[in-house]
Every structure is written in structure tokens, then in C-alpha cells.
Amino acid sequence: MWRRPALFSYWIPSYLCTASSNYIDLHVHHLHRQVKEGDTSKQVRPFITFVLGGPGSGKGTQCAKIAETFGFAHLSAGELLRKEISSGCENGEMILDIIKEGNIVPSEITINLIRKEIELSENRKILVDGFPRTNENRIAFESIIGVEPDLVIFFDCPEEEMVKRLLSRNQGRIDDNIETIKKRLEVFDKLNLPVINYYSSKGKLQKIKAVGTMEDIFEKVYPVFASLRFE
Ligand SMILES: Nc1ncnc2c1ncn2[C@@H]1O[C@H](COP(=O)(O)OP(=O)(O)OP(=O)(O)O)[C@@H](O)[C@H]1O
Ligand SMILES: O=c1ccn([C@@H]2O[C@H](COP(=O)(O)O)[C@@H](O)[C@H]2O)c(=O)[nH]1
């Protein structure tokens, strides 16, 4: 059923990382330019950044700023799942039940949605907001899509602050109530922190303390992206 899409079979355009000593030495594994003459941009492997953090840590807010400032495409896994629910597709009801409980949707569903968006996008610089949620998600992404992320951002925010933000978000989300928030926080600790630790051990993680105003936090995000060079 799953195939490795052709668009991922070429490497990214060459880029240089000029990270200063304050920022991780990005272990960019794909520095070799293997794009053949005449290849179109669609065939160039995208630069993938996973953006992780607890519920309400500010992933969506900061991704919007990164997208605007640095020209990334912003794909939110949660948004894609919510769109599936509103589209009334066959999986909609099941996805709704899982989100209401703060649980994790099966990997194949989420990855299929992310894959389609990447394929549709002309942009080769991609932010994947809120994915992978579990090590199982991560392994499935690597095996189905056939690539690892180039960079992983983790917005580290105290629980109390996350709860406060979620309870005043007022976007009508079915999961922004205190019972579901508690469950989402438990699921984050149990299933998402191991993913974050995994990327830390691989030298791909940029941890950003997500306290202060949105602007304060973006000041810490900015140099991470400003240090990347794309051709
Ligand atoms: N630094 C900040 N200070 C105060 N409020 C913030 C800050 N950053 C974001 N918010 C607000 O907190 C709420 C949650 O932010 P956001 O939606 O970006 O978080 P998220 O990590 O994407 O959450 P979720 O995982 O639930 O999708 C929003 O209402 C947003 O406007
Ligand atoms: O990869 C994913 C991403 C999200 N979910 C489910 O959606 C909700 C909301 O996600 P946000 O990132 O907070 O918008 C999340 O609590 C999960 O239930 C998922 O299953 N897999």
C-alpha cells in the first residue's frame, strides 16, 4: 500500500550550516549534492524540520512566524487531522474520538496526510508541526517516507503555563478542556518525550525554553533558522 515517493529519492540542494557555538552543530547528514542536471525542484529532497513540544507550548504560533520569516511551508499534523474530521471522510469519526480522548491517531493516517501535503507543496523547506508524537510514529515516518528530519525543534514549556494558554485559546477545539488537557499532557510525557530524547541523542535537537512573550521566544528561534543556508 505504501510506496516511497519518487520526490524523496534525491537529496536536498546544498546548504551550509554556520551555526554559532551557542547553537547545536547541526549534524546535517545530507550535505552531498546528488541532484542530477535537469532535475526539477519537485525532485529535490525537502529540508524537513519537526517541531515538537507539549500541548500549548506554542508550536503553531512559532511555526507561523518561522514560515513567514524564513519561507518555510507549515504543515500542522493536528490541523490536517482536524480537516479530515470536517471533510466527513470515512476515518473522520474515528479521528474525532481519538482527539477527544487526547490519544494518538494511527501512524498510517497521519503520515499519509503529511506525505500528500509535502507532495503538493512547491516549497522544499518544510515545518512539520506536532509530529511525530510517538517513537512508533517516528519509525513509521522514516520507513514510509524514507527520510529522517534534518532538524528538530523542541519548545520546552512548564506545564502550568501550557494549561493556562490552552484554557484561554478560545478556538473552539474539542480537546481544549481540562480533562482532555490532562490526558494530552500525560500522553506527551509518556510518548513524545522519548521521541525528543531520541533526536537529542542523534544531535538533531534544538531545545528552546518557551517562556516569555511570543516575540521573546521567536528571538531564540530566529538564529537557529538564520544559520541555515539554502541554495
Ligand atoms: N509565548 C506565549 N505567551 C502567551 N501565549 C502564547 C504564547 N505563545 C502562544 N500563545 C498562545 O497560547 C495558545 C497555544 O499556542 P499554540 O496554538 O501556538 O500552541 P501549540 O503548541 O500549537 O498547541 P497544540 O499542541 O494544542 O496545537 C494560543 O492561544 C496562542 O496564541
Ligand atoms: O501526529 C499527530 C498529531 C496530532 N494528533 C492528535 O491531534 C491532537 C491535536 O494535535 P495538536 O498538535 O495539538 O494540534 C493531539 O492531541 C492528538 O490527539 C495525533 O494523533 N497525531
Ligand SMILES: [Mg+2]
Ligand atoms: Mg498547534
